[in-house]
Amino acid sequence: MKSYLGLIPISAKVHKRQNRMTLLCIIFAVFLVTAIFSMADMGVRMEQTRLLDKHGSSLTFQDLLSSTLAQTLFLAAAILFALILVAGVLMISSSLNSNVAQRTKFFGMMRCIGMSKRQIIRFVRLEALNWCKTAVPIGVVLGIAITWGLCAALRFLVGEEFSAIPLFGISLIGIISGIVVGIVTVVIAASSPAKRAAKVSPITAVSGNSESAKILTHAANTRFSKIEMALGVHHAVSGKKNLVLMISSFALSIILFLSFSVLIQFVGYLMPQSSNASDIDISSSDGSNSIDSAMLTEISTMQGVERVFGRRGLFDVPAGIGSDNQLTSTVDTISFDEFDLDWLTKDKLLRKGSDISKVYGDSHYVLAICDTNSLLKIGDEIQLENEELEIAGLLKYDPFNSDGNANGQITIITSSETFTRLTDFNGYSLIMVQTTSNVTDEDVTAISSILDENCTLQDRREQSTAGTYMAFQICIYGFLVIITLVTVLNIMNSISMSVSARINQYGAMRAIGMSKRQVTKMIAAEAFTYALSGCIVGCVVGLLVSKLLYDTLITAHFSYATWSVPIVPLAIILMFVFVAAIVAVYTPSKRIRNISVTETINEL
Template sequence: MKSYLSLIPISARVHRRQNRMTQLCIVFAVFMVTAIFSMAEMGARMEQARLTGKHGALAFSDLFGSTLGQTLLATAVFMFFLVLFAGVLMISSSINSSVAQRTRFFGMMRCLGMSRRQVTLFVRLEALNWCKTAVPAGAAAGVLATWGLCAALRFLVGEEFSSIPLFGVSVLGITSGVLVGVITVLLAARAPARQAARVSPIAAVSGNAQPAKAARRAVHPGFFRIETALGIHHAVSARKNLLLMTGSFALSILLFLSFSVLIDFVDHLMPQSAAASDIDITSSDGGNSIDSALLQTLGQMDGVKRVYGRRSCFDVPAGLDGDAALSSTVDLVAFDDFDLEALRKDGLLRRGSDLEAVYGDSSYVLAAWDRYSGWQKGDTILIGGEELTIAGLLQYDPFNSDGLTGGKITLITSGSTFARLTGITDYSLLLIQTTADATDEDVAAIRRIAEESGCTLNDRRDQRNSGTYLAFVSCVYAFLGIITLVTVLNIVNSISMSVSARVKQYGAMRAVGMDGRQVRHMIAAEAFTYAVLGGITGCALGLPLHWVLYDFLIARRFPYAVWRLPAGPLALILCFVIAAALLAACAPSRRICRMPVAETINEL
C-alpha cells in the first residue's frame, strides 16, 4: 500500500452493501435534475421551432425572455435547489451513520499516524469515490428517460408535441445533474468528515464513537412503557442525528408537496371535463331555435356516442334578497342530466352543494361563483313570480374565459325547471361526443343534417388535449413516484444504520433482561419519533411552500383559482412516511433479536 488513500477502493468493496443506499440516493438526485432540465430544454427547443416557423428567426435567449420560458427556467432552478438540499440531508445522514459504525477503523488509522486532516480528506474522497459510478448512472438514466418521454409525447400524444426532439442531448441537463451529484456529496461529507477527525484514538479503539457521557438522570417512562420511553430517548438524545433524520423526513414531504402543485397547474392549464364535446351545433340566430327533435335524430347516427343540449336566456328580470320589484337581472342556462352529473365528476361544485335537488322539475338551481361573489348557498331569487333557492355553487364561472363572474349571477337549472320558468323547450346549443372510430364521413353526415336544420356546426376534434394532459400528468406522477421511492429507501436505510451504530447498547440491554419484543418496541419507538417530528416539520414548512408555489404558478395566471389545503397529497405522503418508519424498524429488529447476546455486545 503506497498511501492511506489506497484504502478507499478497498473500503468501497468491503462496505459495498452498506454504501448501496447512499449511491442510490446520488443516482436518483442526478437522474431527477438531469431529467427536469433536459425536458425543460426539449420543451424550449420545441417552442422555439414553433415560434420560428410562425415569426421567422428567433434566438434561444428570446425564448427564455418570454413568460413560458421564464416559468420553465424558474421552476427548473427551484427544483434543482430543492433536490440538492434533499440530497444533502439524505446522503449526509447515510455517511454520518457509516462513519459512526467504522469508528474503530478510524481510531486504528489515527493510532498508525493518520492526522485529523488526513481523516477528513479520506472521508471526503471516499464519498467522491461513489460519484464515479453513481453520477454517470444517474445522468445516463436521465437522458434515457428524456428520450423515452419525448418519444411518448411525439408518437403517443402527438398534437402540439409532433415537433419535439426525439434524441436530443441537453448539455444543460447533464451538467446540472453532474453538479448536483458532486456538490451534494461534498456538502454531505463535510460534517461526517469533521466528526471522524474529532474522534480520539483511545476512544475509537474502544469502539465508542463519542466519549461516554454520564447519565445525569434516569429516563422516566411517564405514560409509556420503559422500552418505548428508551426508544424516544435514543431518538432525541443525539441531536445531530435527530436533525438529519428529521430533515430527511421533512424534505421528503416538501418535495412531494412541491411536485404535487404541478398536478394542479396542469389541471388549470388543460382542464379536462366529462362533458367536453367533439362537435358543437349552434343556432344560426344565437337563440333557442334548435328543434328538440334534432337531438334524437343525431343520437341515432353513426359515430355519435352521446348528444346533450343546453338552453339559455340572458338578462332575465330577477329579485334578489326579497326584491319583489325585480330590479336585477340574471342569466339562466339549462343543463341536461348528463351535463349536470359532469359538474360533479369534474369537481366543479363547492363543498356542501346539493346537486340532487336540482334534477327534474324543482325550485332549486346552481350558481356560478368566485371569491368576490356575495351570494351563497341557500339564498333565494325571485324569477317570474317563482322563488328559486341556490342549492349549490360552482368553483368558478365556466362561461367566462377568466373564470370570474364579474358580479353577474348565472344560474344553472335542469331542463324541466327551465321549461317551466320560460316556456322554452328547444335548444340554443347541442354538444356531441363522438365514438373512438368516428370517421370524417360520419362528421360530414352530421354536418349535412345540421345545415339542413339551419344550424352551424363546429368540429372541435382537433382541439382535444386529453393526450397532452395525460402525458404531463404521467410525467409528474412519475417524479412523485421516484420521490416516494427515495423517501422509503432512505428512511429504511438511515434508521437501519442508526440502529446498527447502537448494537452494543442493545446487546447490553438484552444482557440485563430485555426480551426480543421489548427490543422491537424500542426500535419502533425510535423510528416513529423520527417520523412524527419529521412529519410535523415537513407540514410546517411544506404547506407554506405549497401555497407560494400555487400562487406563483396558478393563482397569478388563473384569477379564479383559490388555494386549498392539499389534503389528498399530504395524507398520501404521510402514510408513506409512517409505512417507511414501520418497515425500517422491522429488519434491524429481527437482525438484533437473532444475534446471540455475546455477539451483539462484541459487534463493532
C-alpha cells in the first residue's frame, strides 16, 4: 500500500454493513432527481411536439419557454431538487457522524502513527466520495428505468394527450442533475463528520470512546422519570451536533412529505376533475332556452350514452339584493338538474354553512356565486321575477370561469322546477352528455343526426384531462411512498448506529447491574427523543413550507383557494415516524441482549 488512501477500499469492505444506509441515501437522492428531471424533460419534449403540430416550423425556443406546461414542470422540478438536496445532506451527515463515532479508535490509531488532521479530513471526504462510484450509477440507472416505465405507462395505459411522449428517451438534464446532486450531497454531508474525526485527540481516540473525554457537568435528571429513561434522553441530547442532525433528518422527511402533498393539490387545481364533466355539449345556436326538453329522454336511450342532464339560463336579470329589496343589480340565473345539484355536494364546491337540500324541487331557495369579498351571505333575500328567494348556500368559486373568479357578477343557481316556475321556460339552453367508455364516433354521429339546425354539437372527448390527472397522481404518490420508505429506513439505521457508537457504555451499565429490560427502555427513550423532537420541528417548518408552496403554486394563480392544515398527510407521516422509531428499538436492543457483558464492554 503506497498511501494511507489505500485504506479507503479496505475500510469500505470492512464496514459494508454500516455503510448500507448511507449508500441507500445517495441512491435515493440521485434516483429521485434523475427521475424528476427526466420526466420533466420528457414532458417538455411532448409539449414541443404538440407546439410543432400547432405552429409548424415557425416554433421558437421562446414559444416553448412560454408554455404553461414547460414552466410548471421545471418549476416543480427545481423546488423538489432543492428539497431532495437538503434532505440527502442531512440524512448522509447523520449516517456519517454515527459511522465516525463508531470508528473513533481507528482514527485515533491513524493519528498515533502520524496522520495529520488535514489527512483525516481528506480521508473521510474521499471515503464518502468513494461510495459515489457505486451509488451514483445505480441511482442514475434506476431513474432512467423508472422514467421509461412511466413514459410507457402514460403512452399505452393513459394514452390521450400522452400519445406523443417519448418512450425510451435519454435525458441529459436528468442524468447530469442526478450526478450533480449525488456528488454535491456527499461533499457537503462529509464536511462536518470529517472535521469531527480530525478533532479527536490520539489519547482519547485510543480509548475507543470519544464521549468519555467530555466532562459531565451534571447527572441525568431522574426527578420525573426512572434512571433508564433519564439516561436515554440524556444520551440523545448530550451530543448537540448529532442531535441536530438526527432531528433535521427526521424533520426533512416530514417536510418533503408535506411538500409533495401540496403538489397533489396543485395538480387538482391545475386540472380539476368534475364528476359532472361532459363529453358532448349540445347548445342552442342563439343561447336561448329553445332546445326541446324531450330531447333529453331521446338521447338518454341512445347507444354509448351513460347520462344526460341539462341547464337553462337567463342573463342580466334585474334583481333586488338586500333587506331593502330594491332592484339595484342584475344577476345571471342558471337552472341545475338534480344530477348537477348532487355534483356540488360530491365535489365539495359549497362553502361552510350551505344547505343545498332546500334547493331541490320547487322551492324558494337558491344557491349563489359571488366573489369571496362580496357582502352577500347565506340567508340573504333576493327579489327575482317578483318573488322573494332566500340564499341557501354559496359556492366556493365560479365553476363557469376558468380562473374561478366571479369578476363582480352574481350568479343564481336554482333547481329546474324553480326556474320553470319563475320564468315559464321549459326548454334547455344546454344539454350535457356523459358517454360510456366504449362509445364510438358512429354513436356521436347518431346523436348529431337527431339535432335540428338550431342546435350545435361540441365533441369534448379529446379535451378530457382525466388521464393526465391520473398520471400525475400516480407519479406523486409513488414519490411519497419512496420518501416514506426512506424515512423509515433512515430512522431505523440512525438509531441502530447511535446505539452501536455507545456499545461499550451499555456494556458498562450491564456490568454494574442494569437489566436487559432497562437497557431496552433506555434505547427506546433515546429513540423517541429523536423522533418527538424531529416531529415537532418537522411539523412547524413543514407547515410553513407547505403554506409557502401553496401560496406560490396555487393561491397566486387561483385566488379563491385557501390553505388549510393538511391533517391527513400530517397524520400519515407522523404515524410512520413513530412506528419506525418503535421498530428501530428492537434490533439494537436484541443485539445487546444476545451478547455477554464482557463482550459488550470490549466491543469497539
